[in-house]
Amino acid sequence: MSEPKWVQHVIWWQVYPLGFTGAEAAAGSAPQPVVHRLDRLEAWLDYAVELGASGLALGPVFASETHGYDTTDYYRIDPRLGDDGDFDELVAQAHARGLKVLLDGVFNHAGRSFEPFQQVLAEGPESPTASWFRLDWPDTEWVPGSEPGYEDFEGHHHLVALNHDEPQVAAFVTDVMKHWLGRGADGWRLDAAYAVPPSFWKPVLAEVRSEYPEAYFVGEYIHGDYAHEVQESTLDSVTQYELWKAVWSSLNDANFYELAAALDRHNGFLESFTPLTFVGNHDVTRLASRLENPDQLPLALTVLLTVGGTPSIYYGDEQAFRGIKEDRAGGDDAVRPAFPEAPSELAQLGWPIYHLHQELISLRRRHPWLHTARTEVLAISNEHLVYETRGDGGALTVALNLSGATAELSVPPSASALLAGRGKTLPDRNAVRLDGYGWAVLGAAG
Structure with a gap:
């Protein structure tokens, strides 16, 4: 595994800044005045630390046309968010609290207003x-004002795909990465990395690491051969969408066998890299809306925070925010909302879930070997699951009950102490009793 050592202790709090700060949906065509909104995040850094996070994973912060994934200037902070000074201060304030900072880089495509593309049109x-x-010029002689055809990103014609066979593109991406790492960023999430040849990432990352060996690089991969892509690209990690899907789907379908199969696959990934794990992000329906029974939400969080991986908590999920992603223009807005000025303005209804996150993150902090732990299913039925998670000499037993009825589940003799959860240990029977939708994390007594 190539990831920097500090990643072993990271739990990200992921924020989509344009939505979080209530920025306008579009930048507009005229030069935009700078609006200093990034500083709104500073009021939430202590909240993130108190949650248990040790990293701030930022969505796009660079100049763009609309949602940030249509970048127009990779060297400029989006004027809807602020300027370099605002960025520098946010990084300084995060680092002062022990929070690493991850940036979101869109290097598969750019917005149509990206200067190199505008130069082509001119x-x-x-x-x-x-x-x-990747352009398709008409057979006739070029006439000023005429536009070539071009490859775009998955049919979104306002997103112009970059040509990753072009050395100048590799040099540009390398320079952008170095520029912002030089300003204090600690790593990069690489958007739509699955659409970029791994042969592009390998030399780029080697060059960046030559100056910033402690930088972390995680690629967005939704499907495919994760382990192969990590090996070929030299990325440190990829997004674990397989486990994300299995968590909520197994709960909705009362089918823990699906989760068990995903955990087995997850073990295989951990042999070569540590995946970025999550139960929510800026691109998917929120967990509290996805689950048909919200009483089962604690079970999903328990899985996230007791299996191997680098966990990421999407802002608002720690308060059980709801939001449904829709396949339409503006369909992401519901899962990328504005936050109030300060934590004191949040509704009281969400705080129990925040405290649940704290309990589970605290457990993970006390057992840092969970970062690369493997899981073994000890007992399973459609509605009940007991698994052991083990690594570096440590072991925990996790028991889950997704039914509404009380259940008594067998556990190993060593799992005699309740470390987190709502169960009752029964040491004389090597069992734990769980109420409906109950969960427990168990370990050795003493």
């Missing part, structure tokens, strides 16, 4: 940046 096929994109 100068035609002979533009020095024409090779940066």
Whole structure:
């Protein structure tokens, strides 16, 4: 495993800044005045630390046309959020609290207003940046004002795909990464990394690591051969969408066998890298809305925080926010909401889930070997699951009951102490009693 040592202790609090700060949905065509909104995040850093997070994973903060994933200037903070000074202060305040900072880099595609693409539109096929994109020029002689066809990102024509065979593109991405690492960032989430050839990432990351060996790189992968992609690209990690899906789906379908199969797959990934694990992010329906029975939400969080991985908590999920992603323009808005000015303004209804996160994160902090732990299913039925998670000489037993009825589940003799959860240990019977939708994390007494 190539990941920096500090990643072993990271639990990310992921924030989508444009939504969090209530920025306008679109930047507009005219030059925009700088609005200093990034500093709103500073009021929430202590909240993140108290949650138990040790890292701040930022969504896009660079100049863009709309949602941040249509970047127009990779060297400029989006004026809807602020400027370099605001960024520097946020990083300084985060680091002062022991929070690492992860940036979101969109290097598969850019917005149409990206200057190198605008240069192509202005100068035609002979533009020095024409090779940066995969273009289809008409057979007739180019006429100023005419536009070539071009590859885009998954049918979104306002997102212009970069040509990753072009050395100038590799040099550009390398320089952008170094620039912001030099300003204090600790790593990069690479958006749509699955759409970029792994052969592109390998030399780029080698060059960046030559100056910033402690930087962390995690790629967005939704499907595919995760382990192979990590090996070929030299990324430190990828997003574990398989486990995300299995967690909520197994709860909704009362089918712990699906989760068990995913945990077995997860063990295989951990042989070569530590996945980024999550039960919510900026691209999916929130867990509290996805689950058909919200009483089962604690079970999902228990899985997230007791299996191997680098966990990420999406802002608002720690308060059981609801939000449904829809496949339409603006369909992400419900899962990328504005936060109030300060934690004191949050509704009281969400705080029990916040405290649940604290309990489970505290457990994980006391057992740092969980970062690379493997799981073994000890007992399973559709509605009941007992698994052991083990690593570096430590072991915990996790018992889950997704039914509404009380259940008594057998556990190993060593699992005689309740470390977290709501169960009652029965040492004389090597069992734990769980109420409906109950969960327990058990360990050795003493």
